[in-house]
Every structure is written in C-alpha cells, then in structure tokens.
Amino acid sequence: MAVTTVEEPIMTKPQIEDLETVTIRFAGDSGDGMQVTGTQFTATSAIIGNDISTLPDFPAEIRAPAGSLPGVSGYQLNFSSRDIRTPGDEPNVLVAMNPAALKVNIKDLEAGGILVVNTDEFVENNLKKAGYAANPLEDGSLSGFRIFRLPLTSLTLKALEDSSMPFKQRERCKNFYALGLMYWLYDRPMEPTLKWIEEKFGAKPEVAEANVAALKAGYNYADTTEIFTVHYHVGRATIKPGKYRNITGNEATAIGFITASQLAGRPLFYGSYPITPASDILHELSKHKNFGVKTFQAEDEISAIGAAIGATFAGHLGLTGTSGPGIALKSEGIGLAVMTELPLVIIDVQRGGPSTGLPTKTEQADLLQAMFGRNSECPVGIVAPSTPANCFSMAIEAVRLATKYMAPVFFLSDGYLGNGSEPWEIQRFEDLPEMRVKFRTEPEGFLPYLRDEKTLARPWAIPGTPGLEHRIGGLEKQNITGNVSYDPENHDFMVRLRAEKIQRMQQDIPELDVFGAPHGRVLVLGWGSTYGAITTAVEQLREKGCSVSSAHLRYLNPFPKNLGYVLECFETVIIPELNLGQLALLVRAKFLVDAVSFTKVKGKPFKVAELVDKIREYL
Amino acid sequence: MNENGQAIEGANGHAAVKLTRKDFQTDQEVRWCPGCGDYSILAQVQKVMPELGIPKEKIVFISGIGCSSRFPYYMNTYGFHTIHGRAPAFATGVKVANPDLQVWVITGDGDALSIGGNHFIHALRRNVDLKIILFNNRIYGLTKGQYSPTSELGKKNKSAPMGTIDYPINPLSMAFAAEATFVARSLDVDPKHLSTIVDRLAKHKGSGFLEVYQNCNIFNDGAFKLYSDREVKEDRMIPLEHGKPLVFGKNKDRGIRLNGVTPEVVTIGENGVTLDDILVHNEHAPEPNLSYILGRMQYPEFPVPMGVFRAVERPTYEEMLAGQISAAIQTKGAGDLEKLLNSGETWFIN
Numbered sequence A: 001m002a003v004t005t006v007e008e009p010i011m012t013k014p015q016i017e018d019l020e021t022v023t024i025r026f027a028g029d030s031g032d033g034m035q036v037t038g039t040q041f042t043a044t045s046a047i048i049g050n051d052i053s054t055l056p057d058f059p060a061e062i063r064a065p066a067g068s069l070p071g072v073s074g075y076q077l078n079f080s081s082r083d084i085r086t087p088g089d090e091p092n093v094l095v096a097m098n099p100a101a102l103k104v105n106i107k108d109l110e111a112g113g114i115l116v117v118n119t120d121e122f123v124e125n126n127l128k129k130a131g132y133a134a135n136p137l138e139d140g141s142l143s144g145f146r147i148f149r150l151p152l153t154s155l156t157l158k159a160l161e162d163s164s165m166p167f168k169q170r171e172r173c174k175n176f177y178a179l180g181l182m183y184w185l186y187d188r189p190m191e192p193t194l195k196w197i198e199e200k201f202g203a204k205p206e207v208a209e210a211n212v213a214a215l216k217a218g219y220n221y222a223d224t225t226e227i228f229t230v231h232y233h234v235g236r237a238t239i240k241p242g243k244y245r246n247i248t249g250n251e252a253t254a255i256g257f258i259t260a261s262q263l264a265g266r267p268l269f270y271g272s273y274p275i276t277p278a279s280d281i282l283h284e285l286s287k288h289k290n291f292g293v294k295t296f297q298a299e300d301e302i303s304a305i306g307a308a309i310g311a312t313f314a315g316h317l318g319l320t321g322t323s324g325p326g327i328a329l330k331s332e333g334i335g336l337a338v339m340t341e342l343p344l345v346i347i348d349v350q351r352g353g354p355s356t357g358l359p360t361k362t363e364q365a366d367l368l369q370a371m372f373g374r375n376s377e378c379p380v381g382i383v384a385p386s387t388p389a390n391c392f393s394m395a396i397e398a399v400r401l402a403t404k405y406m407a408p409v410f411f412l413s414d415g416y417l418g419n420g421s422e423p424w425e426i427q428r429f430e431d432l433p434e435m436r437v438k439f440r441t442e443p444e445g446f447l448p449y450l451r452d453e454k455t456l457a458r459p460w461a462i463p464g465t466p467g468l469e470h471r472i473g474g475l476e477k478q479n480i481t482g483n484v485s486y487d488p489e490n491h492d493f494m495v496r497l498r499a500e501k502i503q504r505m506q507q508d509i510p511e512l513d514v515f516g517a518p519h520g521r522v523l524v525l526g527w528g529s530t531y532g533a534i535t536t537a538v539e540q541l542r543e544k545g546c547s548v549s550s551a552h553l554r555y556l557n558p559f560p561k562n563l564g565y566v567l568e569c570f571e572t573v574i575i576p577e578l579n580l581g582q583l584a585l586l587v588r589a590k591f592l593v594d595a596v597s598f599t600k601v602k603g604k605p606f607k608v609a610e611l612v613d614k615i616r617e618y619l
Numbered sequence B: 001m002n003e004n005g006q007a008i009e010g011a012n013g014h015a016a017v018k019l020t021r022k023d024f025q026t027d028q029e030v031r032w033c034p035g036c037g038d039y040s041i042l043a044q045v046q047k048v049m050p051e052l053g054i055p056k057e058k059i060v061f062i063s064g065i066g067c068s069s070r071f072p073y074y075m076n077t078y079g080f081h082t083i084h085g086r087a088p089a090f091a092t093g094v095k096v097a098n099p100d101l102q103v104w105v106i107t108g109d110g111d112a113l114s115i116g117g118n119h120f121i122h123a124l125r126r127n128v129d130l131k132i133i134l135f136n137n138r139i140y141g142l143t144k145g146q147y148s149p150t151s152e153l154g155k156k157n158k159s160a161p162m163g164t165i166d167y168p169i170n171p172l173s174m175a176f177a178a179e180a181t182f183v184a185r186s187l188d189v190d191p192k193h194l195s196t197i198v199d200r201l202a203k204h205k206g207s208g209f210l211e212v213y214q215n216c217n218i219f220n221d222g223a224f225k226l227y228s229d230r231e232v233k234e235d236r237m238i239p240l241e242h243g244k245p246l247v248f249g250k251n252k253d254r255g256i257r258l259n260g261v262t263p264e265v266v267t268i269g270e271n272g273v274t275l276d277d278i279l280v281h282n283e284h285a286p287e288p289n290l291s292y293i294l295g296r297m298q299y300p301e302f303p304v305p306m307g308v309f310r311a312v313e314r315p316t317y318e319e320m321l322a323g324q325i326s327a328a329i330q331t332k333g334a335g336d337l338e339k340l341l342n343s344g345e346t347w348f349i350n
Ligand code: SF4
Pocket: B031, B032, B033, B035, B036, B037, B038, B067, B137, B141, B142, B215, B216, B217, B218, B219
C-alpha cells in the first residue's frame, strides 16, 4: 500500500536535503478542509522564518456535489529561504485528496514533482465523478511524477480508533493527517498548529484531541515508515528585521481603512452588499465595532454607496466595497460624489468578468471601468495595491487623497490580492502619515464651493454645524456659491475644474520608482497584483545580465509625475496585464509610447516563466 | 438669537432661538408650476419646523429626483438633492452617522415606488428614524406626463395613449408590508390637516411614512378632486382618530364595520346598526392588519381614510447600532490600533 517509487535502500535515518524554495499545493473536495491545511502550513512556515506567498483557489459553488470537479478547493503556497513575491508558478508538490482534485490540478504539477494521493478515495464512483475512465493510479499516466499512494482516510480512522466522535467527524480529520505528513517532509515543527487547534477547538476537547491525534499520526507515520527517503529543509529567509504577521489582502484592506479612520480622526462607515471576493472586508470590518466602525449591509449595491455618501456628508469616512458587477450598479452614486465633491472611497476587489463572469477568479479588467465607467466627464482618483500587505498602505493613501482633495478615490484590489497572503511587517502608528481632517466650522465667509487654492478642495461642512446650512446635489453647481446653475460657461468651467482637482493629486503622490537600472532596453510596467510575478521575472533576468527594469504603478489616476520621463528612458516598454491591455491603452494615449501589451485573462495570475519568455523576445 | 434679538432656551436644552417660518425659507426662487400642490406642502413643513424647537442646523432634507425632490433647495436647513429613487439610502447614511440630526426624505410616487422601491422598503423595515414624505400625484411631472406606479389602470397619458395596462400600487400597503412604524396620509388642499400630520411625523421616532395626495395641475389636474373638494369631502373621506369609531359624513351617521375581514360602509341607526358596531381605530395595534384594511379602502366603494393609520414604537436601527458599538467597547475595550495591527499570529525576525 504505502509504496514509494523511489528505489533506494531503506535507511535508518532519512537524509535531509536543503532546498531554497518549495511550492506546495493542497487540493481536495471543498469539504476536505484544504484551506485550513494550507493556512496552517503557511503560518508555521512564516513562524520559522521562511518568506511565504499564498494563493487559495476556491470553487465558485458553495456546496458542489462531493467528489465533483467543480467542488475542488485548492491552496497553493510558496515558501523559501530567499525573498519571494509570488505563490510560485508550478507546484513541486501536490497533495490530492480525491480523484477530482488530481484531475483539476495535475496539469500544473512540475515534471518529476511529488504527488501524494489519498488512495482510499480512488474508488469507481469517485473516478467516474471526476471523469476518469480508468484509475490514473494504475494506468501509468502518472509515471512522470514521484507518486506516494497513501490510504489517508483509513490511516486517519485507525489513528482515531479510540475517539468517540462519530465516523463522519473522525474521517474529516484526514486533512490534519496530511498536514502532519507534510510537516515531516518539510521539516516543520508541529507546535504552532497544536497551539492553534487548542485555541480553536478548546471548547470541544473531543474535536481538538482528534485533530491533534491525526496531525501527530501523520507526522509519525512519515517519520517511522520511511515512505519518504529524504526530507527537506528550507532555511530562514533574510527578511528585514522586525515584527511580522501573516495577512491576506482583504484583511490588510480592512485594517488599513480602520487605521486611516483613526489617522483622519473620523469614524469609518462601510456600506456594502455581499459579493465575492469582497465580502471578507465586510466580515472583517464588522468585527471591529469597538473602533466605532459602522458597517451597513445594504439592500443592494446602490444603497450601499448611497448610505456611504450620506455618512460622508454627515462627517464620517464613507467607504463602499464590492467587485466589478457592483461597481456597475454604483456608477450613478460615484457620479454624485464627484458632483458634490465629497470624499468617498470605493473598493473594487476585481474578479473575472464581464457580467457575473468568474466570481472566484482574479482579473484586472476594471481599470477602465474605474477610470471612465460613468456618464459624462466624471474623474476620480485611483490607487491600486500591489501585494496583499500593500493593501494596508494603499487603503490609507486612498483616504488621505480623498479627504485632502474632497473627491472620490477608487481602491482597485483583486481576487488574487484579496485572498492571497504574505508576511507583513507590522507598521507602527507613529510611522503613518499625518492626515487628520478638518471640518469647516466658521460661518463667516462660508460658501459651499469655495476652494482651497492648492488642492481646489471645497470645505467639508457637516450637518449639525450652526450657520453653515447649505444644500448640495447632483445638479450642476455654480463654483463658489454652490447654487444650481445652468450657465454654459460655468458648466464648462466646472467640468475642467473637477478634472484639474484630480490631476492636482499628483502633487501629493510619490514618484514612480524603477526597479533595476533607470535606463535600458526594456521596462516592464505593471500595476496591481502582477507586482510579484513581474518583479521576480525581472530580477531573474537581471541576474543573468539582461538590460531590463520594472516599475509598478500604485497610483493610476493621476499617474505619478515622472511616469512620462521613466518611459522615455527605455527602448521598449512592456505592459503585462490580466485584461486586454487597459493600462497600455491609457499609457499609449497619454504618452504616445508604442508600448507592448502582454495580456492574459484566464482567471489566474501571471506565471514568472511566462513573463520571462515574453520579456526575452525584446532583449 | 432670532431676527428680533431674543434668545430663548430650545427644546433640548440648547440655547436656541425662537425660529419663525421665515427662518426656514431660502433665497432660491421656487420653481414649481404655479398652482402646484407642492407649494402647500412646502408651506406647511416650513410652518411646522419652527414649532419643533430643533435648531435648523440639526435638520437635513434629502430628496431623490422629480418635481418634489427640488424641495431641499427651498428649505434653509442642510439639504441633499441626490439621485433618482435613492434618497432613503443617503438618508440612512446621514442618520446612522449622526443620530442627533433630524432627517427628512422628500420623494414622489415614481421616485419612491418605481425606481426606488427597494430602498423605500428597506429603510422602512430597518426602522431608521427617517421622516419620509411621499408626494403622490399619480403622474411623472418632471419628465412631462408619463404614467407612474400609482396611476389608475386605463389612465391615458403621454406614454400610454391608449390607457395604462399597469395595475397601480398602493403606497400605504407597501409601507405596512415593509414594517413601517408610522404610516399616515394627508392631502395638499387641507393645510390644517397636513400640518397636524407633519407635526406627528416629525415627533415620531422610527421610520415614518406620510403619503400626501398632491395635485399636479399640469399633467394630472384634479386627480383627487372627486373626494377632496370642499363640498364632498365629508361624505367621501373619513378622518382617522385614535380610539374613536370610524364615522364620517356630514351628519356623522355613517361608519365602517368589519364583516369578517371585509370592511363595509354602514349607516348608524339603519338596520339595527349602532355606534357599537363601528370599528374603533387603533394606531398602536402591534399588528398592522386593521390599518392595512383601512389603507386599501378607496373611493367610490369607500370613503378615503385620512390621518394616522399606524404609530408604534420599537428600537430604531441607529439606536441598535450605537448599542452594539458600546457593547463592543465594553467587552473589548475602546479600539486600540496598536493591538489590532499586532493581532493574529506574530513573529520576530532579528
Ligand atoms: S409638473 Fe406637476 S408636480 Fe411638477 S411642478 Fe408642475 S404642477 Fe407640480
């Protein structure tokens, strides 16, 4: 049964081999607990000092039939003794808990990679559900991999013989058994997970004991049976000294906005309607009411933004969050916030589209929607985080710009950032920007559309302030007085003024940094979640002496002031995007640069290798 | 201090001024068509405002789109003219952000019941303390004469030259179904009644809904005339008074009796009917069933009820939210950012 194809004599002590980087993917049925397994492996790896990057892959259906292809859930994690920025291109190891998980994931496993399968699940019925005509474990189709056939279910049940839990529950501990095996294989301590089990299931000692027993049994099985002849060690990465925690993009987003609200000195109001993959932000924010955070689960997307704008009008930090289809519904509301010049932040955790599209998959195709997706001339600021942890800083930036310029700002995240995680060096409050907001309180000389000379911001005058009673709305306003105006000259002036105001944010955003030499043959220009893959590809090529640099835009409207100059310093500009070339369109239009657009829309991030190949074409 | 320089103590202990109707008027030219029922509603609201003893900076008028939605521009309070149908959403945000404000929503039949039906329902069911006045003229005025969701079946108009084939919706039925805690109806041509009801609405705590029959003299003139005209109103409308039997008519000799769950018009003194048989109105009934029955009575089968159908108390959305915030602070302590940033599994790299 427990057979390995590696033909080496059994040794008393398995060898330890050093590896720099390993990519592992856990895959199973949605009920198999793969997300927990993955996050536990991640947390432990972080604690022992590896650099890490993760990518969960959820099924779109909540409860797809057990054992079916749509029901497969996966979690990929890259851990390394060097600086890494992506969850890895191809897994080196695949743990497949059933035939469907094997079928969905095997095409990604590297040639010669380690494949651990739960043989108990490879029975006729399951094979049929996964669309296998013959058992792949027996037909030789997996001969290109180092396969470990383990009856994980029966091994788990055996380890839990003494448990009084019902059969179904005992069986469900098999993910911890698999985790134990992997902990041994990659030389990780069990303590962090033991501690986690204790905290999580402390109230249900039976469950806690069973999971602990399964984890240890898996670990010991690998240790004593010597199914794996080698196990691996991935050393500590040289990471900037400091205090770290692991954080997903959506968590970093939520915490970032709470921090921004503290910095601004205004309570946060979050209006939202549940939507994948943005709902976790609503969940996270609703946990933090002790920060005065008000979360409002609205009846629809339109109400969510309406209430957020209302709260902003009344002096809160109005925030609304959704994904692409929700942005479509919010467009009119965004227009009103532009017209009334109120600070509002709109979070878009982008997903595959159009329409309902691929709810659980990532894409970057809402850039032009954020930029132009409203009637008439309706400019907004746009920021885009580049990594899960960077969501924290960009959330603060979005609020800083919105409140300083009294204008709506988009925060363009995506499914990959939102669900992905990485270690985050915990920021200290004193290192964060000063951005306390000031309301107008002085009635003398107050006019609702009077402007700050430098920013063109109008005063934020909130209801409740004596002497500042005024009316705002969606009709065109006369500059300064804020009275309704149909005057053609005024309209022309105001349209240009609103554009100018957004443009002036440029004076408040950092210049674009170039990674690598400031001049050269190729510049790879990216934005959003492609940061990790682009930077890794460019780094690899630079190590080989290639003349390539990269730059990553975190501010998309307005662009950093030096973008034009940076573009001029290279012979070729390549713009990789998970859309059909939206940033490329903007850059070409604005700078008349014949940029090469490199695009992919598969609901998945770029692989480093794909980028390396593309860049090479221009070197 | 008011224009006469007199300072007096306001209702909630603020050193407030005795405001007058004029204090609530703006310098903006009122742009409704001459003769429009909206003028009367504006006048009554401006009349009631100073009597409430609330400083005007604490009052916010929020509207959607339509003729009625110009209203905030004419009120010298805070105001927000928002987008079509969405006023209740904006108002919810304002009220939740600052429960100290008195928040009014001005809407119309198209705004609240067609494009904004969803927000209307949900603002009511949440019991956000909003004062919603719906100007029901049974037509689209601002877009020049198309039928609205309250237009009668078969009505001929610009977008239905052969008559509408849409069954109309009853705004009160919707309000009851949506769990509104205050539901009332009044009409533009009876200023006294209107100001009384506006005052009741202002003082209700929770989601309050007032339907006002409003004449659009340009596109739907005389829509309510058949029963609102001075000569006929006593026989064709019925005033609702809490704890009193539902009687009407010039001689107060007719009334509403329930036959099972069906209302019927009876004459007191005929066929053995006495005052004891007449349904007694109860605004405070926990279930809105009887009010619902009254809300569906229409002319000519029935007299049209005017007044407060329902007024019950229950905790408001913003109170419950504030309660959760204080509870969270009590159990977890006031938000400590340092702690939040450092939460979860942390580790040091040296
Ligand atoms: S169109 Fe009708 S509702 Fe609108 S202002 Fe004129 S009369 Fe009033």
